[in-house]
Amino acid sequence: MAGDPYAALGVKKTATEAELKAAYRKIAKVDHPDLNPDPAAAERFKAAAAAYDLLKDPEQRRRFDAGEIDEQGQERPQRRYYRDHAEAADNPYARSYGFENDADMGDVFSDLFGRRGAGGRAGTGGGGFEGFEGFGQGGQQRDFHMRGQDHRFTLEVDFLTAVRGGKTRITLPDGSDLEVTIPKGAQDGQTIRLKEKGGAGLGKGGSGDAYLTLTVAPDPLFRREGDDIFLTLPITLAEAVLGGKVATPTIDGPVNLTIPKGATTGQKLRLRGRGIKGGDQQVELKIVMPPKVDPELETFMESWRKSHDYDPRVGMNSGSRS
Missing domain, CATH: 2.60.260.20 (Urease metallochaperone UreE, N-terminal domain)
Structure with a gap:
C-alpha cells in the first residue's frame, strides 16, 4: 500500500470502526481476485486490505494519525526522536540549533547517528546505530534506545488449514525458520501478530513485531x-x-x-x-x-x-x- 490508507478505503479520517469494516467488505465484494480477474482490481483490493489491516487496530490507527508510523506500519523513529528531543520543555538547547522552522531532520540525524556509531564504544562492529551514545543535559553521556521496526508479510495458506487451524513454517528475513500457528477459522485478509519477531531494537529497545496477513487459497470443493x-x-x-x-x-x-x-x-x-x-x-x-x-x-x-x-x-x- 502506498499513500493514504483512508483514501484506499474511500472513507474519511473520522470514520468509525464499523465504517472501516463496511468499506473494506464493499471493496472485497467487487475487487477480490477470486471475483474480479482485472489486475487493477487486484491492486485496489491489495491496497484496501493493507489499509484495513493498519486502521482496524485502534492503537495502530492512533499512531498513524499521530505520525508515529507510516502507511506501511513502519516506525518513523528519526523524526519522532528529533521532535521529542527538540521540543522537550526541559531542553535548554531547544532553540539553539537553528531549526525553528521544524524542518525534516531525518537525514541529519541519520548522518549524526551513523558517525557516532562508527566512532562509539569498542566492540560495536562499526557504523549504524549500534553502540550510539547520546548526550543529555550538562554534557552527560547516555545510551540511545529504540524499539525495532515492525515487519509485515503476506502468507498464503490452503483452505483446509485456514478453516481447521494448523501449523506452518516460514523463513524470516534473517534466514531463521519459525513455526506459525494458524488459528481455526482464519479468514482471508486476517493478520497474525508474531511478538518481537520484527527488526532488532537498539540498546535496551525491544525487537519489533512481525505481522502476517493471510491469503487463503481457494478450494476445489x-x-x-x-x-x-x-x-x-x-x-x-x-x-x-x-x-x-x-x-x-x-x-x-x-x-x-x-x-x-x-x-x-x-x-x-x-x-x-x-x-x-x-x-x-x-x-x-x-x-x-x-x-x-x-x-x-x-x-x-x-x-x-x-x-x-x-x-x-x-x-x-x-x-x-x-
Missing part, C-alpha cells in the same frame, strides 16, 4: 460464507429418483448424507455443525446423467414418458403469465 461451508454434491439419476445415503465430503472428513427420493438439482440439504466453529455445511445437489444413455435406459424413458410426462417449465412462457 468447498467455499465459505461466514462460519458456514458450501459444497455442490453430484448425484446419479438413480440416487435422485430412489434416494439413499451418499458419502459426502466435509472439512473434517466424509460423512453419509441422506438423499431424499425425488431429489432435484439445486435442492439444498444441511449438515448441522459441520461448518466452522459450530457453523453448518450447506450441500447443493446436482443431478449428473450417466456418461452414455444406453438403449435400455432410452427404451425405459420412452415408455415412462407416455404415461408420466410432466412440464417443469410451467409458467415460464410469457403467454401463460399474468
Whole structure:
C-alpha cells in the first residue's frame, strides 16, 4: 500500500470502526481476485486490505494519525526522536540549533547517528546505530534506545488449514525458520501478530513485531460464507429418483448424507455443525446423467414418458403469465 490508507478505503479520517469494516467488505465484494480477474482490481483490493489491516487496530490507527508510523506500519523513529528531543520543555538547547522552522531532520540525524556509531564504544562492529551514545543535559553521556521496526508479510495458506487451524513454517528475513500457528477459522485478509519477531531494537529497545496477513487459497470443493461451508454434491439419476445415503465430503472428513427420493438439482440439504466453529455445511445437489444413455435406459424413458410426462417449465412462457 502506498499513500493514504483512508483514501484506499474511500472513507474519511473520522470514520468509525464499523465504517472501516463496511468499506473494506464493499471493496472485497467487487475487487477480490477470486471475483474480479482485472489486475487493477487486484491492486485496489491489495491496497484496501493493507489499509484495513493498519486502521482496524485502534492503537495502530492512533499512531498513524499521530505520525508515529507510516502507511506501511513502519516506525518513523528519526523524526519522532528529533521532535521529542527538540521540543522537550526541559531542553535548554531547544532553540539553539537553528531549526525553528521544524524542518525534516531525518537525514541529519541519520548522518549524526551513523558517525557516532562508527566512532562509539569498542566492540560495536562499526557504523549504524549500534553502540550510539547520546548526550543529555550538562554534557552527560547516555545510551540511545529504540524499539525495532515492525515487519509485515503476506502468507498464503490452503483452505483446509485456514478453516481447521494448523501449523506452518516460514523463513524470516534473517534466514531463521519459525513455526506459525494458524488459528481455526482464519479468514482471508486476517493478520497474525508474531511478538518481537520484527527488526532488532537498539540498546535496551525491544525487537519489533512481525505481522502476517493471510491469503487463503481457494478450494476445489468447498467455499465459505461466514462460519458456514458450501459444497455442490453430484448425484446419479438413480440416487435422485430412489434416494439413499451418499458419502459426502466435509472439512473434517466424509460423512453419509441422506438423499431424499425425488431429489432435484439445486435442492439444498444441511449438515448441522459441520461448518466452522459450530457453523453448518450447506450441500447443493446436482443431478449428473450417466456418461452414455444406453438403449435400455432410452427404451425405459420412452415408455415412462407416455404415461408420466410432466412440464417443469410451467409458467415460464410469457403467454401463460399474468
